[in-house]
Amino acid sequence: MPKVLTDPPFLLYAILFIGFVIAGAVWFRLRSRKSLIAVAIFALLLGALILIDRLVESPREESVRRVEAMAAAATARDPARFVEQLAKSFAYNGKTREDVRNSGIWNLIRQYDARVAVWGLGKDDFQILSDSEIEFGFYAKGEAAGQQGAVLRYIRTRFVKEADGAYRLKSMKFYSIENGNRAEEPIPGFP
Secondary structure (H helix, E strand, O other): OOHHHHOOOHHHHHHHHHHHHHHHHHHHHHOOHHHHHHHHHHHHHHHHHHHHHHHOOOHHHHHHHHHHHHHHHHHOOOHHHHHOOEOOOOOEOOEOHHHHHOOOHHHHHHHHOEEEEEEOOOOOOEEEEEOOEEEEEEEEEEEEOOOOOOEEEEEEEEEEEOOOOOEEEEEEEEEEOOOOOOOEOOOOOOO
16 A cells, blocks of 8 residues: 555645635535535545554554564563564674573663653654665663663664564664764663
8 A cells, every 4th residue: 555545644634634624615605516525525535544544554653663662672671572573684783683582681671670762753764765674763762760861872773574564673773862863872781
């Protein structure tokens, strides 16, 4: 299904809504059959767009859902749930999915009772690289309960479509926020 329908821009909603309002105003003034048909057409188009947008998950929406699931899994200290979101071909600094599952980062998260939050998952920093690969960036923060300070990073991710049709995380890079997202800076303890 086309991206413009599964992940429509706000402009498309605005155009259809404005068309619906104008057609409704024309019908209210003229009370003709043609103007009523125009109102019905705009209403059907707007309704269909809303249904498609809500019922069909776009690759960007799936990737965002997976990133949020990874943040929730990290906060819950659940490496198995975190690794479910990683592609079979996942690689980070020569490490694989199993290296992430068995990483020392999980002990650090437990020790400091850390919480992980993500934001900036909008459409602005999203690119379709091919039919099976997408890339986008967002911000993440990890902070320990009762501690001052936090680990802040800009994360650039690449998701790949796997054999089951699902998009999963293939690779990621961490960047320091203080350096304008230019200097790559890994998260301490992450494989």
